[in-house]
Amino acid sequence: MRTLIRLLAFLRPYRGRVILTALTAVGLMVCTVTLPYLTGRVIDDVLTGRQEDALTPIVIAVVVVGVVRFGLAFVRRYMAGWVSLAVEFDLRERMFGHLQRLSFAYFDRMPVGQLMSRATSDLQTVRFFLGYGLIFLFMHAFTLVLVSAILFWINPLLAALSLLIGPAMVAVAARSSRRSHPVLVDAQQKVGEMTQTAEESIVGVRVIKAFGQEDAQGERFAERSRAAFLRSMDANRLQAFYQPLMGFLPVLGLAVVLLVGGVLTIEGSMSLGEFVEFYLYLTLLMWPFRSIGMLVGNAQRAVASGQRIFEVLDATPDLDERPDARPLPAGGGHVRLEGVRFGYDPDRPVLDGFDLDIPAGRTIALIGATGSGKSTLTQLIPRYYDPQGGRVLLDGADVRDLRLDDLRRAVGMVSQEPFLFSATIRDNIAYGVPGAAEDAVLAAARLAQADPFIRALPEGYDTVVGERGYTLSGGQRQRLAIARAVVTDPRVLVLDEATASVDASTEREISDALRAVMAGRTTIIIAHRLSTIALADEIVLVDGGRPAARGTHDELYAMSALYREIHDQGLARPTDLVGREA
Amino acid sequence: MSTRPPGQGPASRVLGPAVERDPDDVRPNRVPRRVFRKLLPYFRPYAARTILTIALMVMVALTGLAGPALAQVAIDRGITAGDEAVLVAVVVVFVLAGLVGWLAGYWQSYLSGWVGERVLLDLRTKLFDHMMGLELGHHERQPTGRSVSRLTNDVEAVNMLVTDGATSLVVNGLTFLGAVGILLWYDWKLALAAFAIFPLLALGTGIFRVRSTRAYRHTRERVADVMSHLQENISGIRVVQGHGRQDQARREFIRVNRDYREANMETVRVSGVYFPGVELLAALGTALILYYGGNRVLDEDLTVGVMVAFIGYLGTFFDPIQQLSQLYNTFQSAVAALEKIFGVLETEPELTSAPGAPDLPPVAGAVRLEGVSFGYGREYVLHDVDLDIAAGETVALVGPTGAGKSTLAKLIARLYDPDEGRVLVDGHDLRMVSVPSLRAQLGIVPQEGHLFGGSIADNLRFARPGATDEDLRAALGMVGALEFVDSLPDGLDTDVQERGSRLSAGQRQLLSFARALVADPRLLILDEATSSIDLRSERRIEQALDTLLAGRTAIVIAHRLSTIRRADRIVVVEDGRVAEQGTHDDLMARGGRYAGLYSDWERAAA
Ligand SMILES: Nc1ncnc2c1ncn2[C@@H]1O[C@H](COP(=O)(O)OP(=O)(O)O)[C@@H](O)[C@H]1O
Numbered sequence A: 001m002r003t004l005i006r007l008l009a010f011l012r013p014y015r016g017r018v019i020l021t022a023l024t025a026v027g028l029m030v031c032t033v034t035l036p037y038l039t040g041r042v043i044d045d046v047l048t049g050r051q052e053d054a055l056t057p058i059v060i061a062v063v064v065v066g067v068v069r070f071g072l073a074f075v076r077r078y079m080a081g082w083v084s085l086a087v088e089f090d091l092r093e094r095m096f097g098h099l100q101r102l103s104f105a106y107f108d109r110m111p112v113g114q115l116m117s118r119a120t121s122d123l124q125t126v127r128f129f130l131g132y133g134l135i136f137l138f139m140h141a142f143t144l145v146l147v148s149a150i151l152f153w154i155n156p157l158l159a160a161l162s163l164l165i166g167p168a169m170v171a172v173a174a175r176s177s178r179r180s181h182p183v184l185v186d187a188q189q190k191v192g193e194m195t196q197t198a199e200e201s202i203v204g205v206r207v208i209k210a211f212g213q214e215d216a217q218g219e220r221f222a223e224r225s226r227a228a229f230l231r232s233m234d235a236n237r238l239q240a241f242y243q244p245l246m247g248f249l250p251v252l253g254l255a256v257v258l259l260v261g262g263v264l265t266i267e268g269s270m271s272l273g274e275f276v277e278f279y280l281y282l283t284l285l286m287w288p289f290r291s292i293g294m295l296v297g298n299a300q301r302a303v304a305s306g307q308r309i310f311e312v313l314d315a316t317p318d319l320d321e322r323p324d325a326r327p328l329p330a331g332g333g334h335v336r337l338e339g340v341r342f343g344y345d346p347d348r349p350v351l352d353g354f355d356l357d358i359p360a361g362r363t364i365a366l367i368g369a370t371g372s373g374k375s376t377l378t379q380l381i382p383r384y385y386d387p388q389g390g391r392v393l394l395d396g397a398d399v400r401d402l403r404l405d406d407l408r409r410a411v412g413m414v415s416q417e418p419f420l421f422s423a424t425i426r427d428n429i430a431y432g433v434p435g436a437a438e439d440a441v442l443a444a445a446r447l448a449q450a451d452p453f454i455r456a457l458p459e460g461y462d463t464v465v466g467e468r469g470y471t472l473s474g475g476q477r478q479r480l481a482i483a484r485a486v487v488t489d490p491r492v493l494v495l496d497e498a499t500a501s502v503d504a505s506t507e508r509e510i511s512d513a514l515r516a517v518m519a520g521r522t523t524i525i526i527a528h529r530l531s532t533i534a535l536a537d538e539i540v541l542v543d544g545g546r547p548a549a550r551g552t553h554d555e556l557y558a559m560s561a562l563y564r565e566i567h568d569q570g571l572a573r574p575t576d577l578v579g580r581e582a
Numbered sequence B: 001m002s003t004r005p006p007g008q009g010p011a012s013r014v015l016g017p018a019v020e021r022d023p024d025d026v027r028p029n030r031v032p033r034r035v036f037r038k039l040l041p042y043f044r045p046y047a048a049r050t051i052l053t054i055a056l057m058v059m060v061a062l063t064g065l066a067g068p069a070l071a072q073v074a075i076d077r078g079i080t081a082g083d084e085a086v087l088v089a090v091v092v093v094f095v096l097a098g099l100v101g102w103l104a105g106y107w108q109s110y111l112s113g114w115v116g117e118r119v120l121l122d123l124r125t126k127l128f129d130h131m132m133g134l135e136l137g138h139h140e141r142q143p144t145g146r147s148v149s150r151l152t153n154d155v156e157a158v159n160m161l162v163t164d165g166a167t168s169l170v171v172n173g174l175t176f177l178g179a180v181g182i183l184l185w186y187d188w189k190l191a192l193a194a195f196a197i198f199p200l201l202a203l204g205t206g207i208f209r210v211r212s213t214r215a216y217r218h219t220r221e222r223v224a225d226v227m228s229h230l231q232e233n234i235s236g237i238r239v240v241q242g243h244g245r246q247d248q249a250r251r252e253f254i255r256v257n258r259d260y261r262e263a264n265m266e267t268v269r270v271s272g273v274y275f276p277g278v279e280l281l282a283a284l285g286t287a288l289i290l291y292y293g294g295n296r297v298l299d300e301d302l303t304v305g306v307m308v309a310f311i312g313y314l315g316t317f318f319d320p321i322q323q324l325s326q327l328y329n330t331f332q333s334a335v336a337a338l339e340k341i342f343g344v345l346e347t348e349p350e351l352t353s354a355p356g357a358p359d360l361p362p363v364a365g366a367v368r369l370e371g372v373s374f375g376y377g378r379e380y381v382l383h384d385v386d387l388d389i390a391a392g393e394t395v396a397l398v399g400p401t402g403a404g405k406s407t408l409a410k411l412i413a414r415l416y417d418p419d420e421g422r423v424l425v426d427g428h429d430l431r432m433v434s435v436p437s438l439r440a441q442l443g444i445v446p447q448e449g450h451l452f453g454g455s456i457a458d459n460l461r462f463a464r465p466g467a468t469d470e471d472l473r474a475a476l477g478m479v480g481a482l483e484f485v486d487s488l489p490d491g492l493d494t495d496v497q498e499r500g501s502r503l504s505a506g507q508r509q510l511l512s513f514a515r516a517l518v519a520d521p522r523l524l525i526l527d528e529a530t531s532s533i534d535l536r537s538e539r540r541i542e543q544a545l546d547t548l549l550a551g552r553t554a555i556v557i558a559h560r561l562s563t564i565r566r567a568d569r570i571v572v573v574e575d576g577r578v579a580e581q582g583t584h585d586d587l588m589a590r591g592g593r594y595a596g597l598y599s600d601w602e603r604a605a606a
């Protein structure tokens, strides 16, 4: 019920139109009801009563009522369509806007497919209900009351008898929707699982093929499809039972009218015209009776969908900007972590009391075991996540006090697996600076050593990279990501294994260029190669959620056994290695 | 090369997808019959049920038509004639007809639902299997969303037509024809008078078809825009937020959303005129019948019952027209969807084996490339590559990014076929043996290690469903990931979530590596399999590999010297060619590319 009320609130901006729709619907029903009345008049007054000159005016009245009904019906359809699309627009826009504000942690939990289905099919269900369903419910209810009143007015006894089917129909409708609802929801769930499998298989098709698992995956998909089929057959069986039943009940009502009404007419206590009128009016009621059951079902589905939508809209952006957030203070990118404690699951901290101070303009390298929290650490600076304890400062300001957009623009991130949009290379590079000058794009591409390979592509900077950039080689993707970060001219630059897939020669060229970029900004490098680490002024060794050691290469080598081990085992200069093994 | 007038920068258009059309959304209408003929074979296994269903539909339509006729008999022969016996008899028949209609309706509804869904189940699984059989290149050209859409939305659109649509078509079509026939039979003059509105109806329906076809196609295109925009912005949300581009993205979305709304408003307008229009015509028809029929009743030329029946049938006559027109949109969507589905089904897999290709026997693992040239598009990425790898040998591929190393690996795994030349394993041309038998003996750790949502164990077992927990633990131990997996609250059963997003990039790589080891292949291809893994772990992996690789052939792509130096042979790939090959010492002595690369390493490390 609460969900329903919240859904109705989306109609509020369009109150005027909704009321207009309701009014036209009333007019429409009055017109529709008039037609059998006029037919009755023709039979009684003209045919039975022999008032021959009354025929023409009645026929003209029929035409006029038809025209008026046309006008009203157009307005009703137009308004209902308008409102329903407006609601869809608003809801979707709200949802999109809200998603933009939700934190990374939210998207870690929520699969893309789930969000998609809420923003599309659930939204459609709601819009149809708010736009059309409600009006129909209103129209049908109105028809029921109006026509029943007329029936009672014509002949109370007959009305009472024939309307006995009314409660029966409502009961059947209610029971049908009560029984079908859980089955339908479950069937929908099964379809969702099948969709999930389809999506996963297409996304992971490289792996499926690489291991020759096409058949096994096909079997998996078939299994999910079969489950969906079986469940929807359950729903089908219920529907097949109830719908024709709903078609049959009115027949009983009509039979009562034919029999009892016929006898009454023969006995002369009812005119033939009244009888025909009565019969036609009763047929008018069949449709509302049948639909109300369906509409109640729609309402239930809309509420279920509404719940799923509100689940998204109610997710609090736990990482929202403060109302009094301030702009970035002046500074050169002084980064400071004070006793930072953070875990994706708060009970299992990844960082535990992390202290780190990086003076403005410095370059430091983070090294440490896989999963030790290096990437996590860097993600706290642009506030992708908030720490559970301690604080992160940028140029003296707690990042939680800063305006989020400013902060994020001030920190350039080149992540481990860069996401590229299926857009042109130019648009991808310029992503962070909409409207970036051509020169800036070219300069950034050159800096990242991406220019030569881009120019070699058939359409150069206008080449559209495929989804997620899969048509580029790994190293090419990384270089685009570097260019994308550099173009924003960030205060702090984070290179998270940004050159892991780049060969030594290219890396050397990038490194040379990076040295120029790093000048004047704070840079954090995560890497496993000495060549890259050598770019840093200092090295920080991450272990056990804390900085285990910090210093220049020589200092660390002297100080830390762990560093010595790592160094000797891999970081070592090739000559050392060759020398030792030779 | 890249000239573009100012002001037309990326700001004016944020991202591609918003304007991307689904090129498969062909104009329907052109060949609906041909499309449906292709669907027909899918009904064949269920022919008996299909025929039964159609027979039941006829019954449902007939019992529906009986109503007004019986009412007429009741009025004329019973009430007007004052004969209660006839009245009672008619009412009994009336109720019986209703009962028959109910039962027929039950079976018809159930069977048509069953046949429809069953056919679509077959179509869907066949489509999926076909998609899995299509070469990787096909999937790289198709956005994920589009392929998924074929399997879900498009099949659903056909479903709407096959289950509800077909019933509606048959029942309403028959009802319409039946009503016409009955009216003519009653009184052909009055019938013709009522049919006077036909030309108008036909004209209106014709215009409606044309306009609504256009409007609905437009709407479908706009919906696709909204979907792809959503899809990409949600998948890439971290980048959007990371660059503070939310407002921009939102503005862009509002535009796409508004375009859709406007396109859809046109369908509202079109049906807003048409459907009330049909009702208007129905009122005109009633007026005609009342006037002409009334006069004839007055002339004692017609009974009241017949006239009432006429008005009754006029409803059964306009209703089906409305219903069928409503169906028209469903019909169009289904045709468009079927075209797309068959478009995929008729895409021949480029990468097939000769029919009845024999299985590849257990191999020793000797790989040979003979004059191999290959390109993803127009231009070759590999040019005339010759390469010989002996069974049991470990070969390292090195070279600049984009040189074609991964491509070479993918050709050996037969994810693509070369455009020229051939690839042989133990002397068997890969095109001459069945694909599963090749893949069963080959393990590849691709550069983009992809994990499926689900538990770690499921992911590891992917290539060998029969593997025991011990096998999994052994593989994890070999890549040094056992400790980390054991430290997770649910161990092997931990859900890694979509794309493995609960893990660090390096951990994903480790699992992807372990997965290949579980497969226990004869031929192992490692494409930068350890690029995100820290040195100590990598070191451990290398030591483990020393034992593991004994007796197996391995192709290793890496940028780290320590890895490369362990190989029996180093192959330098440059610009799609093998620039040189030999052992580390040979190549150093030659003073060529490798020596150059090596000095870059040295200098970088200095
Ligand atoms: N989105 C996430 N949700 C839950 N756990 C995560 C997530 N990302 C990383 N982790 C976990 O946090 C730890 C640190 O990861 P990360 O910082 O990526 O390591 P690395 O040092 O390799 O960059 C790992 O144990 C990883 O499993």
Ligand SMILES: Nc1ncnc2c1ncn2[C@@H]1O[C@H](COP(=O)(O)OP(=O)(O)O)[C@@H](O)[C@H]1O
Pocket: A470, A471, A472, A473, A474, A475, A476, B140, B376, B377, B381, B399, B400, B401, B402, B403, B404, B405, B406, B407, B408
């Ligand atoms: N799926 C693809 N579609 C089109 N072009 C591709 C695709 N994959 C790679 N390429 C192009 O082929 C060339 C070789 O790529 P690749 O073999 O991945 O290089 P690497 O030596 O770095 O592994 C690159 O120029 C790349 O842009």
Ligand SMILES: [Mg+2]
Pocket: A374, A375, A376, A416, A496, B504, B505, B506
């Ligand atoms: Mg990392």
Ligand SMILES: [Mg+2]
Pocket: A473, A474, A475, B405, B406, B407, B447, B527
């Ligand atoms: Mg590669």
